[in-house]
Amino acid sequence: MSSSPTSLHLAVALDGAGWHPAAWREPVARPGELLTAAYWTDLVAEAERGLLDLVTIEDALGLQSSSRTEPDGRTDQVRGRLDAVLIAARVAPLTRHIGVVPTVVATHTEPFHISKAIATLDYVSTGRAGLRLQVTARAHEAAHFGRRTFPPFGPDDYRTPAGRELVNGLFDEAADYVEVVRRLWDSWEDDAEIRDATTGRFIDRAKLHYIDFEGTHFRVKGPSVTPRPPQGQPIVSALAHATVPYRLVARSADIGYVTPHDAGEARAVVEEIRTEQAAAGRADETVHIFGDLVVFLDDDPAVAAARRERLDELAGEPYTSDAPVFTGTPAGLADLLQDLAAAGLTGFRLRPAVAGHDLPAITRGLVPELQRRNAFRREYEADTLRGLLGLTRPANRYAATATA
Amino acid sequence: MSKPLKQIHLAAHFPGVNNTTVWSDPEAGSHIEFSSFAHFARTSERAKFDFLFLAEGLRLREQGGEIYDLDVVGRPDTFTVLAALAAVTEHLGLTGTINSTFNEPYEVARQFASLDHLSGGRAAWNVVTSWDAFTGENFRRGGFLPQQERYSRAKEFLATTNELFDSWHGDEILADRRTGTFLSDAKAGAFVHKGQHFDIEGQFNVPRSPQGRPVIFQAGDSEEGRDFAASSADAIFSRYATLKEGQAFYTDVKGRLARYGRRPDQLLILPAATFVLGDTDAEAEELAREVRRSQVSGATAIKHLEFVWNRDLSGYDPDGPLPDIDPDPGEHTVARGRAQVRMYRDPSAIAREWRERAAANKWSIRDLVIETGNRQAFVGSPSTVATTINDFVQADVSDGFILAPHITPGGLDAFTDRVVPLLQERGVYRTEYEGTTLRDHLGLDHPDDARDEREAS
Numbered sequence: 001m002s003s004s005p006t007s008l009h010l011a012v013a014l015d016g017a018g019w020h021p022a023a024w025r026e027p028v029a030r031p032g033e034l035l036t037a038a039y040w041t042d043l044v045a046e047a048e049r050g051l052l053d054l055v056t057i058e059d060a061l062g063l064q065s066s067s068r069t070e071p072d073g074r075t076d077q078v079r080g081r082l083d084a085v086l087i088a089a090r091v092a093p094l095t096r097h098i099g100v101v102p103t104v105v106a107t108h109t110e111p112f113h114i115s116k117a118i119a120t121l122d123y124v125s126t127g128r129a130g131l132r133l134q135v136t137a138r139a140h141e142a143a144h145f146g147r148r149t150f151p152p153f154g155p156d157d158y159r160t161p162a163g164r165e166l167v168n169g170l171f172d173e174a175a176d177y178v179e180v181v182r183r184l185w186d187s188w189e190d191d192a193e194i195r196d197a198t199t200g201r202f203i204d205r206a207k208l209h210y211i212d213f214e215g216t217h218f219r220v221k222g223p224s225v226t227p228r229p230p231q232g233q234p235i236v237s238a239l240a241h242a243t244v245p246y247r248l249v250a251r252s253a254d255i256g257y258v259t260p261h262d263a264g265e266a267r268a269v270v271e272e273i274r275t276e277q278a279a280a281g282r283a284d285e286t287v288h289i290f291g292d293l294v295v296f297l298d299d300d301p302a303v304a305a306a307r308r309e310r311l312d313e314l315a316g317e318p319y320t321s322d323a324p325v326f327t328g329t330p331a332g333l334a335d336l337l338q339d340l341a342a343a344g345l346t347g348f349r350l351r352p353a354v355a356g357h358d359l360p361a362i363t364r365g366l367v368p369e370l371q372r373r374n375a376f377r378r379e380y381e382a383d384t385l386r387g388l389l390g391l392t393r394p395a396n397r398y399a400a401t402a403t404a
Numbered sequence: 405m406s407k408p409l410k411q412i413h414l415a416a417h418f419p420g421v422n423n424t425t426v427w428s429d430p431e432a433g434s435h436i437e438f439s440s441f442a443h444f445a446r447t448s449e450r451a452k453f454d455f456l457f458l459a460e461g462l463r464l465r466e467q468g469g470e471i472y473d474l475d476v477v478g479r480p481d482t483f484t485v486l487a488a489l490a491a492v493t494e495h496l497g498l499t500g501t502i503n504s505t506f507n508e509p510y511e512v513a514r515q516f517a518s519l520d521h522l523s524g525g526r527a528a529w530n531v532v533t534s535w536d537a538f539t540g541e542n543f544r545r546g547g548f549l550p551q552q553e554r555y556s557r558a559k560e561f562l563a564t565t566n567e568l569f570d571s572w573h574g575d576e577i578l579a580d581r582r583t584g585t586f587l588s589d590a591k592a593g594a595f596v597h598k599g600q601h602f603d604i605e606g607q608f609n610v611p612r613s614p615q616g617r618p619v620i621f622q623a624g625d626s627e628e629g630r631d632f633a634a635s636s637a638d639a640i641f642s643r644y645a646t647l648k649e650g651q652a653f654y655t656d657v658k659g660r661l662a663r664y665g666r667r668p669d670q671l672l673i674l675p676a677a678t679f680v681l682g683d684t685d686a687e688a689e690e691l692a693r694e695v696r697r698s699q700v701s702g703a704t705a706i707k708h709l710e711f712v713w714n715r716d717l718s719g720y721d722p723d724g725p726l727p728d729i730d731p732d733p734g735e736h737t738v739a740r741g742r743a744q745v746r747m748y749r750d751p752s753a754i755a756r757e758w759r760e761r762a763a764a765n766k767w768s769i770r771d772l773v774i775e776t777g778n779r780q781a782f783v784g785s786p787s788t789v790a791t792t793i794n795d796f797v798q799a800d801v802s803d804g805f806i807l808a809p810h811i812t813p814g815g816l817d818a819f820t821d822r823v824v825p826l827l828q829e830r831g832v833y834r835t836e837y838e839g840t841t842l843r844d845h846l847g848l849d850h851p852d853d854a855r856d857e858r859e860a861s
Contacts, residue, residue: 037491061511063607083610110544119481121484201474203471227436
């Protein structure tokens with residue numbers, strides 16, 4: 001568990017110049033460098049200076065859009081991005097403690113490839129890797145692959161029977177995807193490499209396992225080509241807004257990112273996930289529930305509000321989000337986080353409205369404030385992301401079977 | 405007038421799953437920890453090599469129905485480890501094999517374009533094909549691709565990724581804070597590809613990368629493979645590093661370029677080679693014999709014979725004579741998950757030839773397998789190795805070599821410290837990187853230059 005009963009976990013969600021669509025126009029933004037290694041290295045190093053548990057890196061298989069369902073053809077916002085797994089791998093050797101958690105899209109990618117990619121990220125970060133699972137029903141992204149088609153799907157379609165069926169199907173597929181990825185991570189026992197010169201055997205093949213997964217969308221034989229990663233099981237996380245994704249978090253994830261707007265809502269979400277977790281037989285496992293918040297932070301609340309207004313004006317519309325938006329001081333945010341934590345959230349993933357401004361405000365304003373309240377670590381207490389999250393290194397499911 | 409000396413290209417291959425790494429050597433380190441890859445890459449960069457190369461495997465090899473356990477087994481994901489290596493090197497090219505069968509063009513294009521951005525223009529792709537259902541059992545697509553379609557899918561795959569790479573011209577990102585214009589063109593990245601294997605459209609979401617397109621490598625020795633390389637690749641991994649075979653391959657492949665409107669210098673020919681160094685030639689020869697004995701245990705020798713015989717030969721004595729039975733002519737089922745000897749030649753002919761050679765030289769099975777090891781090895785003192793490499797390149801055996809040491813990760817250290825300076829003294833090898841991108845190192849055109857010419861004309 002956490003280092004102290006009141007200690008929070010903190011993550012930061014990195015996306016381009018920041019989460020506000022006009023963030024790139026701020027003087028501190030580096031809009032011409034969003035596709036460079038230096039930009040990402042600097043952001044993650046800043047997050048590590050703040051002793052954060054992890055960074056997530058957003059991704060998608062299509063251009064960014066102000067529409068949730070289709071491209072918008074806009075030229076006044078950041079468009080174009082790099083593959084999140086590669087960004088994570090590029091920054092990992094240059095950091096030492098912070099978790100690196102790229103987004104992966106389950107809908108169009110191969111669990112075999114992703115399993116070895118995240119296992120390798122765990123090797124290159126020496127035990128700090130995770131993934132953030134995402135599904136997509138966007139028709140235009142499916143057209144980039146040409147293997148499946150989706151009907152046009154808007155926010156209202158969640159309520160129709162066909163919409164529900166589509167969403168349920170995508171999340172069932174994602175659950176299978178995680179199951180394949182996790183089995184592949186376990187498909188080598190930790191001591192499978194024996195280098196036994198007397199028999200000439202490099203591995204003990206009895207410690208390698210076919211995963212033989214068969215589901216609606218995949219049939220994957222295994223074993224992985226990559227040995228079991230340092231953490232055994234890197235961290236699996238997902239953003240969730242409703243019952244179906246809550247169930248995925250409860251069954252398959254180590255961290256769920258949720259978006260309650262007050263303590264009451266937070267309590268309800270936590271209760272729903274805990275109930276699902278128990279139903280899935282995972283009641284004794286640690287599943288973190290992090291609240292997601294977009295943050296505009298300044299030492300003077302009026303300055304923060306004015307900055308948000310200025311950005312909205314540049315964007316031509318008020319900023320809205322799936323997550324609650326906090327505008328104010330680091331101390332005010334610390335109050336809110338502690339209030340939400342009391343409702344059962346175990347940590348937070350903060351989305352800096354302007355990466356170049358609000359990330360340092362988190363690391364140099366919020367973090368010291370939480371430390372003063374004895375609610376956040378003063379130094380990294382573990383070498384792995386699992387360690388930072390208070391998770392033990394899991395036993396290998398196949399080894400356990402063998403000794404049972 | 406003598407013609408000017410060719411400049412030698414050198415690169416390093418971190419051996420993945422293989423039977424040449426002497427993993428039992430006390431100096432052999434991890435083949436999976438990142439520190440090994442970082443050491444190997446830093447040494448390669450110290451040697452001013454053009455690039456580091458990683459091969460790919462998507463299913464563990466099996467033999468006789470069991471996972472093959474005698475070689476190094478296990479490897480990292482290509483893209484992930486290359487991106488991480490970009491963090492610990494500044495100039496070294498980063499070349500990875502990625503299969504065109506069990507991937508999709510949009511995803512591979514965005515991974516290579518991302519790697520090129522994150523490395524400042526050092527990405528290269530070795531395009532390979534596969535069709536087999538054995539590997540397909542790990543993937544959604546399964547193993548349904550008919551063998552004869554593998555090059556057709558590969559060609560269309562590469563053409564499609566090129567369309568995606570070219571879908572951004574490189575000048576679209578204005579990021580003009582004052583006017584609020586981020587992109588100059590709302591249609592940046594737009595593409596439509598309708599073909600036999602891919603029917604896709606939309607907008608590519610990675611803007612043009614420093615090299616425009618990654619450098620393209622190809623391996624494959626068939627007629628189709630040679631033509632594919634001559635038409636579409638920047639470099640080809642050749643299997644031929646001996647004098648006569650190498651020259652024949654070199655002449656053949658370079659001769660094919662004109663058919664595609666290309667110059668001979670637009671395709672580099674780079675065979676794989678190993679090396680063994682000693683203080684004297686005699687010492688190196690002795691060491692090389694020891695290395696070969698370490699690489700080919702009795703058990704390994706029998707398994708290698710099974711690749712050709714396609715039969716269980718476990719009852720044979722590796723120190724005894726070759727089997728007098730003939731290879732099983734049926735479908736190859738004994739060894740799975742490797743590019744088999746049987747793909748290239750008639751196994752009965754190989755068996756006949758091997759029996760004759762073994763009888764004439766009084767070789768055991770193990771001796772035979774050691775002697776027929778198919779890679780060029782440069783063996784000798786540093787001076788001898790430098791001379792031989794240079795002679796081979798000047799004689800058009802190749803444009804350079806991709807070196808795979810038998811020890812990882814430290815196996816390049818001695819080559820770097822002792823052979824590279826000799827090549828530099830002779831003026832046939834760079835003393836500093838002249839440019840920053842892999843295209844610079846390889847002397848290749850930038851794809852944008854060709855496009856600019858087209859647009860100007």
